Amino acid sequence: MSDRFGLAGVTADSDAAPAPRPAAPDALDRRTRARAAVAGSAGNLIEWYDFYAYAYTALYFASAFFPEGDRTAQLINVAAIYAAGFLIRPLGGWYFGRYADRHGRRAAMIASVLLMGAGSLLVAILPTYATIGAAAPALLLVARLMQGFSTGGQYGAAATYLSEIAEPGKRGFYASFQFVTLIGGQLFALLTVFLLQTAMSDMAIREWGWRIPFFLGAVLAGVFILFRDAMHETAEPAGKGDEAGSLRTLMQHPRAMLTVMALSAAGAVTLYTFTTYMQKYLVNTAGMDVTIASRTMLIVTFAFLLLQPLLGLLSDRIGRRTNLLIFSGGMALFAVPLLGAIGKAQTMGSALLLIFAALAIMSFYTSVSGLFKAELFPANVRALGVGLGHAIASAIFGGTAEYAALTLKQMGHEQVFAWYVSAVCAVAFVVALRMREPRAHGHLH
Known part of the structure; x- marks a missing residue:
């Protein structure tokens, strides 16, 4: 594909609507x-x-x-x-x-x-x-x-x-x-x-x-x-230079890339487990009526949305690493008991509370998901590092979560999936434990 992607050329590079020059942060x-x-x-x-x-x-x-x-x-x-x-x-x-x-x-x-x-x-x-x-x-x-x-x-x-x-x-x-x-x-x-x-x-x-x-x-x-006119460009376009946006330059940051992939894997498997798969889980495993299951997920998803800015604001005080440790450690410890309890939930109220508890833990990750990744990479490969690392992990662990859960259920080993989620999050916890605080030591200042 050409670097001059046709749609971008229409919107960002046309004579009628030239892209604004990047403004200095303090401006x-x-x-x-x-x-x-x-x-x-x-x-x-x-x-x-x-x-x-x-x-x-x-x-x-x-x-x-x-x-x-x-x-x-x-x-x-x-x-x-x-x-x-x-x-x-x-x-x-x-x-x-x-x-x-x-x-x-x-x-x-x-x-x-x-x-x-x-x-x-x-x-x-x-x-x-x-x-x-x-x-x-x-x-x-x-x-x-x-x-x-x-x-x-x-x-x-x-x-x-x-x-x-x-x-x-x-x-x-x-x-x-x-x-x-x-x-x-x-x-x-x-x-x-x-x-x-x-x-x-x-x-x-x-x-x-x-x-x-x-x-x-x-x-x-x-x-x-x-x-588009309200969107100020934040980085000076680097053109077709050898370093900007190149995989070779990105590979000079292997630790950042592996950190992004490990934490994105945990984020993806938990996100798709406790959101898109959860409605099916409530019906197939907990035996809940499909209408009640849909209503439960609608309410809890809205509450999940409201948590994001609160925990994002909290990360500005306690640091991204602390957020990530709470998420990965919490999910490693509680994924198995939470999924087990949700599978036995008898009322809409109990299901709501249990799923909300899972999403509350997960919000420590989702609220800073893009930010901590951006802070790990220099500007010339920032978007590439964030986008590619997240996409690979999401495709492998997010895209397969529902299939893995349903296959294990069909085999009569549904609880194994919960332990799989816990194990992925345990790996992410070790990675978060070994990382430096991105807010203080990262590239984004």
Whole structure:
């Protein structure tokens, strides 16, 4: 692929809207920093809304693209395409990380959001299997690969941008909004589907209504361009130099890269266990009604969102390393008893409290997830190091979490998965114990 990615060129390099020159850190006042952080966070929210819209509408469009076989077979086929979005993330993390380090964080973020919007638009207008045959699921796969590639790039660019635009001394608070908007995108997608279910019949949604969330995602990606003037570039574009955004330069920081991957692995396996997989776990293992399980997860996910800025602010006082030690040590100790207790929960209230306890521990990681990684790398490979390291770990440990849990359950060894989560977090604890405090000794000052 060319470094001059087409979408970025349209938004960041056109004569009509030239990218602003990077401002010196001290030149930006608090209000300007806040506006820039809101604009950058809006892009992250749109990105994740588009990504989750696929998961939440799959039940309705599965038969449109895979008419053969029973309902389960259709959903498995759709899930396989969903998984492909995870597998391509490392490639997106590498490409957009390199692009952000060479041409600016702002340009990379805009290009990533527009690519995600293009993928959503493609899904929205796709003919069904009945119209074009096998080309329909093939094009669905293309759209999902576009979205996965985009998501892999958005993480590193957004984490780097929010870390660099933040007011010194309040970076934890600013950077926590990366996960606020990630969770917000998930909730927005859930709300959109809920409104569809309220306003339309089940048959109408299956026939054409499922396309509406994807059209909305494409429109939101286009609207994001209106925010671009509020996004001040935070790093001088390095162009096509040998060092900026290169894997060779990144490999000069092996300890930082391994630290990012180990802690991202623990973060990914716990995130997907206690969020996306948890609804299925409540139904299949705890025997909870699907409606109650959905309501439980909606409430607890909103509470999870509210925790992010609080624990990000706390990290500005106690340090990122302390946050990471609480997360990894807490999960290593409590993943097994928490999953065991949730699997036996008899009421919605008890399930809420137990899942919230797990997410509260995990919030010590998610609130500083992008920030501590950005603090480990110098500016010329920061976006690449954050994006690529996170994407590799997320693809391996996050993308496989649900599959591993369900496979072990099918084999009659469901509790082994809980010990697996605990073991991954124990490794992360050792890594966090050996790391230096990024806030004090890192590259981001």
